[in-house]
Amino acid sequence: MTEIPIGYVGVVISFVGQDQEYVIGAAFTHGNLVNPGHKGVWVELLYPGKQPLNSRIMKIELVPTTNIVLNLSRRTERHRYDAQLESLTLRSRDGFAFDLEVAQIIHVGALDAPKVISRVGSMQNLVDHVLEPTIGNYFRNSAQDYTVLDFLTARSERQSEAADYIKTALRTYDVQAIDTLIGDVQRPATLMQTQTDRKIAEEERKTYEVQQMTQTQRQQLVRETALANIQQEMVQSEQSVQIAELKSQAAIKEANGQAEATKLKESLSRS
Numbered sequence: 001m002t003e004i005p006i007g008y009v010g011v012v013i014s015f016v017g018q019d020q021e022y023v024i025g026a027a028f029t030h031g032n033l034v035n036p037g038h039k040g041v042w043v044e045l046l047y048p049g050k051q052p053l054n055s056r057i058m059k060i061e062l063v064p065t066t067n068i069v070l071n072l073s074r075r076t077e078r079h080r081y082d083a084q085l086e087s088l089t090l091r092s093r094d095g096f097a098f099d100l101e102v103a104q105i106i107h108v109g110a111l112d113a114p115k116v117i118s119r120v121g122s123m124q125n126l127v128d129h130v131l132e133p134t135i136g137n138y139f140r141n142s143a144q145d146y147t148v149l150d151f152l153t154a155r156s157e158r159q160s161e162a163a164d165y166i167k168t169a170l171r172t173y174d175v176q177a178i179d180t181l182i183g184d185v186q187r188p189a190t191l192m193q194t195q196t197d198r199k200i201a202e203e204e205r206k207t208y209e210v211q212q213m214t215q216t217q218r219q220q221l222v223r224e225t226a227l228a229n230i231q232q233e234m235v236q237s238e239q240s241v242q243i244a245e246l247k248s249q250a251a252i253k254e255a256n257g258q259a260e261a262t263k264l265k266e267s268l269s270r271s
Helices: 110-120 123-143 148-153 155-171 189-270
Strands: 002-004 008-014 040-046 049-051 058-064 068-072 088-091 097-107 176-186
Touching (some): 002 058, 040 110, 058 123, 068 123, 088 123, 097 148, 110 123, 148 176, 155 176
Antiparallel strands (some): 002 049, 008 040, 008 058, 068 097, 088 097
16 A cells, blocks of 8 residues: 655556557647556546555655745755755856855646656656756856845845746746745855945044034134134223223313313402
8 A cells, every 4th residue: 555645646657557648738748648557657646545556566756735945055844855955156247156045935736746747757856957957047147147235235126036037937847936035145255344344434434524523513613612702802892992982081071170160260360
């Protein structure tokens, strides 16, 4: 009894049987499907449960019908299809080499499972011979159109572009690309040093501008304070001049008064 786990379908590959009579049609040119009892990949599936099969003359390829996450990084999912996948090493338009982690979510429909197995032979072959080259080739080509900083400042745009391209490319193989996710971007050390130096220089420039502004404000304050002091002294000087003039006029009037008084006394004494 061959068990088909829940979440999988079984694609039967028969090594013996009647002569092959292809049932998929002339439009499907990448593989051949036959009816049960014939030699080849059966068009009919085995669904979850236990099936009585002769494993000596038949082979069952299990195809997961749930969404599969494939990590092009050091992380590996429990299905182990991505155990040999690694981060992508890309070269940007500005000549920097950097590593990019990508997670690809795919889905193989149950009715498409025989076509997929007929094309590539197994799910592991699908990952190794179709998915990894397609995803890697896209990112290696597209990276040449952008700088490393583009992947940092506009990663959502890069991710959307990748998802659209990969979805179309995988559909040719009867595989649904659910989503393409850009993970960590390992920025080159030389670029990071350049960015750090640039950031330090920018902060130093801002600090200098603040200091210069503070110094200018301080000079303006001193200038305004000195001007206020001068104006105060001018007011005091003007007031002193006015007081002196008033005193002088008072003294003149007093002297004139005394002279008039003296003349009056002299005239009285003569008379």
